[in-house]
Amino acid sequence: MYAKTPLRWFALCCCLFxxxxxxxxVGEHAPGLTAKTLNGETFDLHQQANQVVIVNFWASWCEPxxxxxxxxxxxxxxxxxxxLKIIAISMDEPEDDAMVxxxxxxxxxxxxxxxxxDFSAFGRIWRMxxxxxxxxxGIVRKDGSVGAPKIxxxxxxxxxxxxxxxx
Numbered sequence: 158m159y160a161k162t163p164l165r166w167f168a169l170c171c172c173l174f175x176x177x178x179x180x181x182x183v184g185e186h187a188p189g190l191t192a193k194t195l196n197g198e199t200f201d202l203h204q205q206a207n208q209v210v211i212v213n214f215w216a217s218w219c220e221p222x223x224x225x226x227x228x229x230x231x232x233x234x235x236x237x238x239x240x241l242k243i244i245a246i247s248m249d250e251p252e253d254d255a256m257v258x259x260x261x262x263x264x265x266x267x268x269x270x271x272x273x274x275d276f277s278a279f280g281r282i283w284r285m286x287x288x289x290x291x292x293x294x295g296i297v298r299k300d301g302s303v304g305a306p307k308i309x310x311x312x313x314x315x316x317x318x319x320x321x322x323x324x
Contacts, residue, residue: 188278
């Protein structure tokens with residue numbers, strides 16, 4: 158019996174390391190995500206019924222993250238009255254809190270620190286930016302772990318605008 162134990166551990170490790178780094182796929186219901194935003198409000202993804210939600214994982218040191226934020230802000234300003242929500246989860250370390258707050262002062266959509274958020278069901282956040290789009294029915298329409306990571310206005314118009322007008 159003891160001779161099989163190392164073999165079992167080896168098999169378990171092989172299975173675990175061969176699992177994909179993401180936990181959700183396009184077409185599936187979005188997992189839970191809750192966060193206390195920088196302004197102290199609570200964001201709960203499951204309470205966003207009939208809203209299109211963009212979940213953006215970013216960091217202040219990430220140049221591509223910072224480059225896409227103006228496009229998200231512009232799109233958010235034009236479409237928030239149509240039911241668009243954005244939550245930006247900062248993956249920065251606590252020593253970078255001041256920089257995160259400084260960056261987010263230019264944007265009107267809410268943000269949260271990773272330590273104040275529960276997004277574990279989204280799987281491992283292995284690159285940044287990493288952005289998910291969830292439709293009004295709570296279905297994932299863009300999996301941030303697949304494809305090009307950067308978001309821009311043409312992609313938002315192509316992907317998100319039809320979701321806003323769908324009933």
